[in-house]
Amino acid sequence: MRKRQLMVGLLAAGMVMTTVSGCGSQGGDSKQTANEGKTTAQANTASSEKTVTADGISLPITDEPITLKVFAPADAENRREDNLQTKELEASTGIKIEWMTAANENIQEKLNVILASGDLPDIIFTGVGMANKYDKATEQSLGEQGLVIPLNEYLDTISVGYKKAFEKDENLRDYITTPSGDIYSLPNVDGNIHVQYNLKCWMNTEWLDRLGLEMPETTEEFYQVLKAFKEQDANGNGDPNDEIPLSTVTSGAGTQVDGFLMNPFQLTSDINGLYVDNGVVTYAPVQEGYKEGLLYLNKLYEEGLLNPESFTQDRVNQVNINEAGEECVIGCILASRPGYACDTSAAATSEKWKQYQPVPALTGPSGQCVSSWNPYCGYATGMTFITSSCKYPEEAFRLLDYLATEEMSYRSFLGVEGVHWQKLPEDTDKVGVDGSKAKWETIPTDDVNYCWGQLACLVRHEDWQLGQAMPADPYAEGVKPPQGTQVLFYKAAKDLEKTRQPLESVMPSLYMNSEDASQRSLLETTIIDTQKEAMVQFITGSRDIESEWEAYKASLESVGLSEYLQILQKAYDASAFASR
Structure with missing residues (x-):
């Protein structure tokens, strides 16, 4: 497997x-x-x-x-x-x-x-x-x-x-x-590569194996896999109608329905959909590629491949649905980690999380294949x-x-x-996060009040974190999800790293004066609310994408999109990033 x-x-x-x-x-x-x-x-x-x-x-x-x-x-x-x-x-x-x-x-x-x-x-x-x-x-x-x-x-x-x-x-x-x-x-510095790639998708590979399918690499292949999940009793429980091919929730890291699956059509970061295009702060949800992505998501919804509850349910509800029976009922999860649809707590008795593997960045119809990346998080x-x-x-x-x-x-x-x-000796047979020799391991203890934790000035680079001893087989008997899933997170991030967006296109958090910050905050809230409402309407079919696209863009302009981008552009131009 x-x-x-x-x-x-x-x-x-x-x-x-x-x-x-x-x-x-x-x-x-x-x-x-x-x-x-x-x-x-x-x-x-x-x-x-x-x-x-x-x-x-x-x-x-x-x-x-x-x-x-x-x-x-x-x-x-x-x-x-x-x-x-x-x-x-x-x-x-x-x-x-x-x-x-x-x-x-x-x-x-x-x-x-x-x-x-x-x-x-x-x-x-x-x-x-x-x-x-x-x-x-x-x-x-x-x-x-x-x-x-x-x-x-x-x-x-x-x-x-x-x-x-x-x-x-x-x-x-x-x-x-x-x-x-x-x-x-x-600052505190956390070099954990996993959180730099929040927009992920997790696919049930036991379902793939049961149906004789391969991990998809394109948006068309992804669509065909979802269809097979829906039509062929993918979980093998004899009920051909209980599978949910694709699902997500309303909030949480990487759970945006227009995140991982939008990137093959239009680079759409999890930083409010903002990115930098040749020095210009750009808003993805008004680009033509985003429109193409909405058409694709609408297709998934109309054919019953995207869970309608994705726009109303929370993580707890999704986990309960997937963990309720003996077999998983969700084929794909949009989230930073499979814990959004599986019990991955230390006390978990279910092993359903083991069925999910990361989907690599998909290639869209135009040949675009890019992963959203935030090295500043x-x-x-x-x-x-x-x-x-x-x-x-x-x-x-x-x-x-x-x-x-x-x-x-x-x-x-x-x-x-x-x-x-x-510390571990150089000849240790224990392995670290990335499979190389581990450098250190924790010692179980009941001690309390012995360290400051993340209180201040904690600097942890990726190589330190990769040195922690981990189970050689994350799926071995007795390995708890908090340890085993770390291997999944690392693998997923390394896969997405191969197709990450250029550093100069990443929109950083910016310094600005108090007046601009206050106005930006007011505009941002209204713009996000307006855009999300329209996105749901387009995907679910209550608004027609082709005929109402220009009206949608005009609605964002009416709530201050241009002013919002001007404030961000001013701050970006004044930052050290603009001179790169």
């Missing part, structure tokens, strides 16, 4: 590194051991001798102890003061951290009050949550108001962690630089700042830059080497 033809393991969320002085030698497997054991760094607190980490960081950061006031989201069950990594950092750097915290749901509200008061902390961590981070316009505004400081000088002169990150990823610095050339926010900005009230900005930067080193990124995300994770 096709699923046995896969290579090996995939990226999970973790990464590895050498740890703060002495952490790797700390043993134990209990909460008490992880949080009460004395590290070498703690034992050397009184020492004035300098040590140099594997990444070239000189510790302590300051010879005379200082205190930095840090704002951060509260840890729901644990005090940040008691966190083991906090204690290690304080001991090794000479910097005492005074925490100011707020509940996750109140981060923005609390920060607004603090910023308005003028009584600022030294460092701000918003946390990685989408609702907590500042968008680029607000980030730029904070800098222009003098509330947070530019970090360019430190990045150019004393950086170690971010300097290496910039060298490793040529897009990173451009992405975090405002039009004025300033950098106000230090792994950059989390607007979450880590040094404020203008900080009396020790250089020391604060050195602390944050230390967190961005490979050593400390492993420490932040995985914990203590030898306790929560371990």
Whole structure:
């Protein structure tokens, strides 16, 4: 079967590194051991001798102890003061951290009050949550108001962690630089290739095998496969009428009905349908290729191949439908992962997820074969700042830059080497995400409150993630879906990478002034709503595509499409991307 033809393991969320002085030698497997054991760094607190980490960081950061006031989201069950990594950092750097915290749901509200008061902390961590981070316009505004400081000088002169990150990823610095050339926010970096290709399609290969079909490579072949799924009892349960050839849901990563299946006709990214064509910000849903794609999707709908519930159901409903009986009832899923139609939780008893394999980018009638790609989605900005009230900005930067080193990124995300994770010998027979030799593996533990996780300055490149030990056979007995599916995600992304859109055509998130950002937001909401409503009407046949196409484009103009694109073009032209 096709699923046995896969290579090996995939990226999970973790990464590895050498740890703060002495952490790797700390043993134990209990909460008490992880949080009460004395590290070498703690034992050397009184020492004035300098040590140099594997990444070239000189510790302590300051010879005379200082205190930095840090704002951060509260840890729901644990005090940040008691966190083991906090204690290690304080001991090794000479910097005492005074925490100011707020509940996750109140981060923005609390920060607004603090910023308005003028009584600022030294460092701000918003946390990685989408609702907590500042968008680029607000980030730029904070800098222009003098509330947070530019970090360019430190990045150019004393950086170690971010300097290496910039060298490793040529897009990173451009992405975090405002039009004025300033950098106000230090990013988290996640090199997970899977999330760069959200627009995916998953096909039930057991159905293909049962019907003697091959994985489709063109839109016509895809159509013929869907027809066979509908007409030939593809799931083999004796009921020729219970198959749903193609299905999706109303929201979620990669679930757009006009995403994966639109690209063979018209490049349509998952970034609001925007892309850059020879330096011009372009909106895919008004292009002629998009019209051709709508005709194709309408054909699938009219022939009963596209599930009508795709426009109203959520993920939970789709999973329940597919998991209800002994056999799968969905042939193809439009989503970033098969978990949108299968139970892929750690507690899953079903193995239906194993039936789904990624469909390669399809070739359309004109010969177009392209994958939507977003290499910038792994950059989390607007979450880590040094404020203008900080009396020790250089020391604060050195602390944050230390967190961005490979050593400390492993420490932040995985914990203590030898306790929560371990390096593997060069002659290991364990394999990593991509099938090459694994470099590290996690160690099961019940410990809590021992690392900072994704709180700030976490830099994980793809090669680190590929080094995690994974099951050699993702479908072996006992392999849980959270591990096994990682292989699928990696394979799917690597397949789509072969046909990805050119880098210069990718529409990045952009900095802009507050006035433009506010107007863009208002226009964007109305444009998206208008376009989605018309798209559903065209696909379901309640509006005729050929006769009403021009009226559809006029309706988008009437709600401000041209002004919207002008705002984006202005911001793009002022960015570092325009000069590429």
